[in-house]
Amino acid sequence: MSNLAGVRDEFDMSRYPGDVMDVLGAGREVDAVKLAMAEGIRSGNELSDLIFFRRHPERRGRSISSGEPRFVPLSREWLDIHDGIVRPVLHETMEDEMAQVQPELGAAGASRQVIERPLVIGQIIAGERDPNKLTNQVFFLRHKDLQGRRIAPGETALKQEWLSIRRDIVQPALASIGLRPPRTSGPASVGAGTVADALRIAKREVPGMPGTTTEALVERWRSSICPEIPRAILLAFIKYESGGNFTDATHGSEKSGWTSPSFYELGLFQTPAGLHGRCTSRDWRSCEFRPPGREVPGDRSTWVRLCAAIKADPQQWTNPTTQVRVGLLDLEIGARGLRRDFPELFPKPGSDWDLRMAVLYRFSRGGGYARSFLRLYRRQLAAMPESQRWGFLREKTATGSGGATRAFSGENVEEKMALAAKLGYVAT
Numbered sequence: 001m002s003n004l005a006g007v008r009d010e011f012d013m014s015r016y017p018g019d020v021m022d023v024l025g026a027g028r029e030v031d032a033v034k035l036a037m038a039e040g041i042r043s044g045n046e047l048s049d050l051i052f053f054r055r056h057p058e059r060r061g062r063s064i065s066s067g068e069p070r071f072v073p074l075s076r077e078w079l080d081i082h083d084g085i086v087r088p089v090l091h092e093t094m095e096d097e098m099a100q101v102q103p104e105l106g107a108a109g110a111s112r113q114v115i116e117r118p119l120v121i122g123q124i125i126a127g128e129r130d131p132n133k134l135t136n137q138v139f140f141l142r143h144k145d146l147q148g149r150r151i152a153p154g155e156t157a158l159k160q161e162w163l164s165i166r167r168d169i170v171q172p173a174l175a176s177i178g179l180r181p182p183r184t185s186g187p188a189s190v191g192a193g194t195v196a197d198a199l200r201i202a203k204r205e206v207p208g209m210p211g212t213t214t215e216a217l218v219e220r221w222r223s224s225i226c227p228e229i230p231r232a233i234l235l236a237f238i239k240y241e242s243g244g245n246f247t248d249a250t251h252g253s254e255k256s257g258w259t260s261p262s263f264y265e266l267g268l269f270q271t272p273a274g275l276h277g278r279c280t281s282r283d284w285r286s287c288e289f290r291p292p293g294r295e296v297p298g299d300r301s302t303w304v305r306l307c308a309a310i311k312a313d314p315q316q317w318t319n320p321t322t323q324v325r326v327g328l329l330d331l332e333i334g335a336r337g338l339r340r341d342f343p344e345l346f347p348k349p350g351s352d353w354d355l356r357m358a359v360l361y362r363f364s365r366g367g368g369y370a371r372s373f374l375r376l377y378r379r380q381l382a383a384m385p386e387s388q389r390w391g392f393l394r395e396k397t398a399t400g401s402g403g404a405t406r407a408f409s410g411e412n413v414e415e416k417m418a419l420a421a422k423l424g425y426v427a428t
Helices: 018-025 029-038 044-055 071-105 109-125 131-142 156-176 192-203 214-225 231-241 302-309 320-341 352-365 367-376 378-382 386-393 411-422
Strands: 263-266 271-275 397-399 405-407
Touching (some): 029 071, 109 131, 192 231, 214 231, 214 320, 271 302, 271 320, 352 367, 367 378
């Protein structure tokens, strides 16, 4: 038996349709793959086997054995077939099928996922296991205009859409066929360019405050509002959430037709604010209600509620001092809520576990989402050292409202913590 999963002990060529074998016999391997897929054969390994054993009838379906003299060249040939012929055809077919259904989907995100998830599963069956590559395939099929370019630091809506594809489509697809995303063996990778950009943001002068840097303004209020959250953590947060933009008013994503989420996320700390209504582009000026958005009677937004707490005018949403005070309060109050509800899990505010779960994860996924995992695994978490808890949760799932399965999805937190470490953070 070979270590190549697709090459089985006995491969029976006789069970395949005659038209497929005729095209294959004529040497038209790509056409044969397309025809086989039209007949319902979508496994990348099986399609690779089909070509391999047609090329080598002398093997009579016998699998590649590590003990045979030509093991290396034969294994390389099988991989070349899989990666050079089969996978590109599978990917092309995925694009074609996506293009056919896109006009019918419009902005209906749920309907889009009904199509995208089977296509992702098809890629997984074809041999692709990298969740980031699978996410990229769906993302760039949605955004052909981007032509595969990387998401820019300030494009927060696109970044959130990419993360939602990985969380809501790719990871459940991997789990549904008995696979899990690769376990992260160490901190997320952070390039020198990302670190340099974060440092530039830190040293950038605050609009309307000559001589005051973003870092200095944050530190002025951090020491009194949330002293347990290190400055490096906050700088990493700002870099990834807003790119240091005090005038950023995120209002949904292009995927949802700028409808979800329905509220603004404002400024440096992307604080949830009022409803933006109907929008037609990434520019908040295209929205029905301008920032800070329309408030719902009896259900004040975080932005308005915390502005009232510090006696600031919520309409002055670009005011840097207000943004920093409200943003830090939002992080601190949310963290205190988890610490209060799960005191045995968060005895030491500011520990590495506390910063990951109570501060950053609570913000990125929401308090209800965080609580669903803490409630379900409360006993196990309490019984283990803090240093093991984040890794324990990394591949876990929980049940949310309505019975939906939730994947833990802590990548957003891990990239911030990795950048913070580059900026001087030391875990305690």
